Amino acid sequence: MVTDGQTGTRIDEVGNGIYRISTPISAEAIPPHGFSFNRYLIHDDEPMLFHAGLRKMFPLTRDAIATVMPPEKLRYIGISHMEADEVGALNDLLAIAPHAEPVCGKIAAMVNIGDIADRQPRALADGDTLATGQRTWQWLGAPHMPHGWDAGYLFDTSGDALLCGDLFTQGGADTPPLTESDILGPSEDFRKGMDYYSHTRNAPALMEKIAATEPRLLACMHGSAWAGDGGALLRALGRELEESETG
Structure with a gap:
């Protein structure tokens, strides 16, 4: 569903209670094919938004959330690693959601989020879990994968979904919300x-740790979300990375 006709921002349910909020950027602004910035709303007893989004996109994010639930009821705002498209609107969201907490890895909390956020973050060590109600999420620390000392991901322990940050970044402004087609290429x-x-x-060990979760949905932050055998696709990415290093 398009929530802002001017920018083309839309929200779509890509999994049970998992909504992709996506803002496309034109090829004129980001050549050659454009780009997309995604945020994921987990609509649960204690709702979570994974990626706060860019600061200038805050109104778009807020209005998209409002089509599913009151934005002020957000309980968690998850961060994979420190970049503007993940934390830009963090404090704006905290301002409208009085009970919301930032959620990130311990390194991110120590070196960035603990200082820049208007509310203290919940810092997760590798393997720590966070319950949002019907779902329990596990933090997978993944330093420098694909970038950022503080990088990590949240995995739904039911096997349903992996909030996989910048893994499988796809170019293009007009990507479907959810696909079963190839995203590795x-x-x-x-x-x-x-x-x-x-x-x-450490890439091979990190990729195997992530792949071992065997997710059925990969919630990519740029491009389409993907449904299928996530473990196999993650291992295929691992092989591509190894070949690029040895080749």
């Missing part, structure tokens, strides 16, 4: 054109 094309991976020597 497009994401590898994007990576080869703009090398945003850290090339950490």
